[in-house]
Amino acid sequence: MKIIHQSKDNDLSSFTAFLAVAAHRSFRSAADELNMTPSAISHAIKVLERRLNVRLFNRTTRSVSLTDAGERLASKLRPAMASIEEAIQELESDDHRPKGVVRINASEGAIRLVLRPVLARFFREYPQVHLDIVSDGKLSDIVADGFDAGIRLAEAVPRDMVAVSVSKDVRFAVVASPRYFEQRGYPKVPHDLHGHDCIRFRFESGAIYRWELERLGVAERFNASGPLTLTDQPMMVDAAIDGIGIAFVPEHLAADALKDGRLKRALEDWCPAQPGLCLYYSGHRHVSSGLRALINMLTETLSDS
Structure with missing residues (x-):
């Protein structure tokens, strides 16, 4: 003092x-x-x-x-x-209503799953807040890049950040078209995937995602190989529907195609649920009223679902 x-x-x-x-x-x-x-x-x-x-x-x-x-x-x-x-x-803030710009960095999947369902309601309730949402497949340093918060899977949130759960647990699915499985057979254990055409996912950093499968505490990591590599997960689902190969994607992206029979699952018991998405921010910076309002809405939506 x-x-x-x-x-x-x-x-x-x-x-x-x-x-x-x-x-x-x-x-x-x-x-x-x-x-x-x-x-x-x-x-x-x-x-x-x-x-x-x-x-x-x-x-x-x-x-x-x-x-x-x-x-x-x-x-x-x-x-x-x-x-x-x-x-x-x-x-x-004489009226104490949230206002100002809130910059959010999130993957496209996180934006669709977590933010899109609440945006219309959020702007009705907080018309003086402007959300600047950047779709980014890389694990950006939100502080260095000037963002107020990020949204990623819980396992990808840096340890020095404050994390708030904003989605239910997520589950991945090994999927392909019925015709593909009829022609190539169903993989029964992860090792069987080596004999199949797999649709790979590439991060914006350039790294190829390794499939992570687990059953009864036994984890298997698989370097997928196949004719197609994409950076867009919904397109991976489309490619699997078209019979190009087997895709490993978040379950919710394939839900409609699984329901109507365009896709079938394999290795379902090797795909346990994992901690879902978190909104995270630096605990060393002031949390603006706009960001606090968004966090409150997302957590309320999660609790009501």
């Missing part, structure tokens, strides 16, 4: 700049977040370091990292600044 008491009027903005650089490990990314120039950010940090008489960052031409003193200051400032921002936002 002594530092705050003796501080100058622009210390609040200097502390904000310091925390932005600490979060992004980049002066340019911090400048983009705060709508400032990199030179203004650099100047604010230099002034703060000079007044505190301590170096807060180690800088090279390629990287920015916190010093020990910087780490200590950041750990103390984060909760304090979050409280200040929350208090200011509450005072500025």
